[in-house]
Amino acid sequence: MSEAAQKLNSNPEILLKKRKNADRLRLEKQKLQQQKALQEKRRKQEKRNSKFIRAETLVAKHRSTERERARIQRVTLNERQQKQLISNGTKRSINDNEDEDQLAFVVRVPGPHGAKVLSKAQKVLRVLRLQHNYQATFIKLNSTVRPLLRLVNPYIVIGEPSLATVRELIQKRGSVLVPETTESSEAQEEGAEKKMKEIPLNDNNLIEEQLGEFGILCVEDIIHEIVSLGENFKACVKFLQPFTLNAPVHGWGPLSKLKRAELREEKKERKVNNAGNAPLNEVDIDVFISEQI
Numbered sequence: 001m002s003e004a005a006q007k008l009n010s011n012p013e014i015l016l017k018k019r020k021n022a023d024r025l026r027l028e029k030q031k032l033q034q035q036k037a038l039q040e041k042r043r044k045q046e047k048r049n050s051k052f053i054r055a056e057t058l059v060a061k062h063r064s065t066e067r068e069r070a071r072i073q074r075v076t077l078n079e080r081q082q083k084q085l086i087s088n089g090t091k092r093s094i095n096d097n098e099d100e101d102q103l104a105f106v107v108r109v110p111g112p113h114g115a116k117v118l119s120k121a122q123k124v125l126r127v128l129r130l131q132h133n134y135q136a137t138f139i140k141l142n143s144t145v146r147p148l149l150r151l152v153n154p155y156i157v158i159g160e161p162s163l164a165t166v167r168e169l170i171q172k173r174g175s176v177l178v179p180e181t182t183e184s185s186e187a188q189e190e191g192a193e194k195k196m197k198e199i200p201l202n203d204n205n206l207i208e209e210q211l212g213e214f215g216i217l218c219v220e221d222i223i224h225e226i227v228s229l230g231e232n233f234k235a236c237v238k239f240l241q242p243f244t245l246n247a248p249v250h251g252w253g254p255l256s257k258l259k260r261a262e263l264r265e266e267k268k269e270r271k272v273n274n275a276g277n278a279p280l281n282e283v284d285i286d287v288f289i290s291e292q293i
Contacts, residue, residue: 159285
């Protein structure tokens with residue numbers, strides 16, 4: 001009994017009161033911050049609802065959405081016709097040069113002004129893990145992926161990155177999801193869902209722990225697998241979180257469209273953009289990334 005009493009009385013009463021007050025103040029500050037955030041959210045919502053919208057704006061948004069719906073219908077119809085031609089044996093593939101796998105980097109950009117993103121396009125963007133503007137990821141471009149990219153053509157730009165660009169992206173903007181460490185072991189025993197947090201990819205031990213079974217032990221191994229389109233390309237891309245880029249300084253307006261037109265003229269490719277098989281928005285992805293990284 002005497003030893004227990006000594007342990008309890010080892011901390012002065014003043015320190016115990018300070019700890020108790022500090023915990024109370026911390027909880028009060030957290031509640032105050034949550035209340036302020038909720039009030040700010042309500043204020044913005046009320047301001048958004050009370051904002052005057054002209055009838056012309058509503059008409060313009062409706063027309064943009066209808067044009068987008070018609071575009072998706074054209075793309076879908078064109079893909080069905082291409083599949084029928086292939087099944088009949090009259091045409092081997094959509095394009096002869098689309099059978100080869102290529103490394104591509106896809107970046108989501110703002111779509112048509114005022115147009116609503118339709119459900120088919122939303123599903124493709126969700127599969128590509130491009131939920132927000134200026135998110136980007138690596139894909140293996142082939143004849144299977146191209147039809148999906150055509151559905152979301154106005155919302156993405158695409159290009160073939162160089163080795164230096166891939167290395168710079170992964171080293172500067174690479175991030176992964178890891179489970180948060182919880183102090184209470186009871187929550188782990190009960191089988192509660194683990195909370196995940198995103199951290200920069202700066203530890204080779206984490207790579208070895210997650211991808212060691214594939215023979216990938218460090219960042220350079222990931223870069224090699226992505227550039228060479230190796231057997232473990234999908235595992236490496238899935239391990240990495242989508243890259244978040246900065247918005248370009250010059251915006252995504254006429255100047256950017258002019259640069260894309262100049263790129264097509266340099267390649268001397270004649271492309272018609274009024275059919276379902278419209279070309280993808282190809283850019284010099286190395287320059288594009290260097291401006292946004």
